Structures are given as structure tokens and as C-alpha cells.
Amino acid sequence: MKCLFTLSHGQAAVERGYSVNKDMLVENLQEKTLIAMRLVHDxxxxxxxxxxxxxxxxxxxxxxxxxxxxxxxxxxxxxxxxKEKKRKELCQEIQKVKTKRQKVMTSAETMEKEAHEMAVMAEKKHDFTLLSKSNAYRKGVADKKEEVAALDKALKELQESVNKLKQ
Structure with a gap:
């Protein structure tokens, strides 16, 4: 057979290479492995x-x-x-919680300031509606402070998770 290929057109080595490649191919063979096998065979x-x-x-x-x-x-x-991907995701989550905490803190401070101003105005004008609004704002401030405490707890847990991943 080799002689026949050589006599016909001088490309016997190349054409034999096709059949060798066919014999080496397997379903899940990576290119790197095929090249190595072919080099060894040659x-x-x-x-x-x-x-x-x-x-x-x-x-x-x-x-x-x-x-x-x-x-x-x-x-x-x-x-x-x-592990690095998970750590980055946790860091992003920490940043989101910090941002949310800061917004809630700012909102609580603003509400507390407005509640105080309303209480002062209610005292000056002897207006009980302003006093009731002031009390409603103070209740909202208490709720915001509870939310900040919950965010602080979540932030602490996330930071502990990041520290565990670093180890």
C-alpha cells in the first residue's frame, strides 16, 4: 500500500497521516493531547x-x-x-450595605432634626398638630435606627465571611 501511494503521486506520507489522525481521534480528546500523540507517532x-x-x-x-x-x-x-470571585461578590455586597446604611443614617438624622424643629414651632405656636407630626417623625427615627442596627449586623456577618475566605 505504501508503495502504491509513493508511485502514484509522491504524497504517501501525507495521506498516511490522514489515516493516522483518524485512528487517534477519540470523542473527548483535547487538541493539546492530539498534537502530543501525533508528535510521538511521527x-x-x-x-x-x-x-x-x-x-x-x-x-x-x-x-x-x-x-x-x-x-x-x-x-x-x-x-x-x-474563591476570588466569591470574595469580590461579598465585597460588592458589603459596599451596597454600607451605602444603604449611610443613606438610612442620613435620613434618620434629617428626620430627627425636622422633628426637633416641629416641636419647637409647636411650642411657640401652641399647635398640637405640629406636635403630633413631630412625634410621628421621632417614631420614624426610632424605626430608622433599628434598620441601621440590622444593617450593622448584616455588615459584620459579611465581613466575617470575607475574612474566612481570605484564610
Whole structure:
């Protein structure tokens, strides 16, 4: 068969390469592996009667260990990237909670200031409607302070989660 390909048009090596590639293909074979297999096949073709050097034999013996180390490195890299991604998401969540806390604090301070001003005006004008509005604002301030306390607790929990991820 090889002679036939050589006689016909001189492309026997190339055409034999197609059939070798077909034999090597497997469903889930990565390109890197296929290239390595093809290099080995091309290098070893026709050289079966030669003795292999000692360093090549040792290199082949350590191939499995190097492959396992490669897989372990890939696994560590994936774990590290997922951990980093999770940490970034937590940091973004912390920033959102801090922003919300600041807005609630500002709102509570404003409401408290307005409640005080209404109470002073109610005292000057002897107007009970202003006094009732002032009391409603003060109740709202108390609710806002409870919300700030809840946000502080959530913020503390998120920061603890980030610290656990850093370790």
C-alpha cells in the first residue's frame, strides 16, 4: 500500500497521516493531547529497532506524576478563581450595605432634626398638630435606627465571611 501511494503521486506520507489522525481521534480528546500523540507517532515511526536513551525512559516514567501535578495545579487554580470571585461578590455586597446604611443614617438624622424643629414651632405656636407630626417623625427615627442596627449586623456577618475566605 505504501508503495502504491509513493508511485502514484509522491504524497504517501501525507495521506498516511490522514489515516493516522483518524485512528487517534477519540470523542473527548483535547487538541493539546492530539498534537502530543501525533508528535510521538511521527518521531517513533520506523524507529522501533533502536534502543531508547536512558533519560528518555526516565522522562516517560515520570509522565504520570507530571500529569497528576498538572491536574492538581489546574484544580487549585479553579478553586482559587472561584474563591476570588466569591470574595469580590461579598465585597460588592458589603459596599451596597454600607451605602444603604449611610443613606438610612442620613435620613434618620434629617428626620430627627425636622422633628426637633416641629416641636419647637409647636411650642411657640401652641399647635398640637405640629406636635403630633413631630412625634410621628421621632417614631420614624426610632424605626430608622433599628434598620441601621440590622444593617450593622448584616455588615459584620459579611465581613466575617470575607475574612474566612481570605484564610
Amino acid at each position: 518521531a517513533m515511526a520506523g524507529h522501533t529497532d533502536e534502543a531508547l536513551p536512558k533519560d528518555l525512559k526516565q522522562h516517560c516514567r515520570g509522565a504520570r506524576t507530571r500529569y497528576e501535578m498538572y491536574l492538581e495545579d489546574q484544580k487549585k487554580l479553579r478553586e482559587q478563581t472561584t
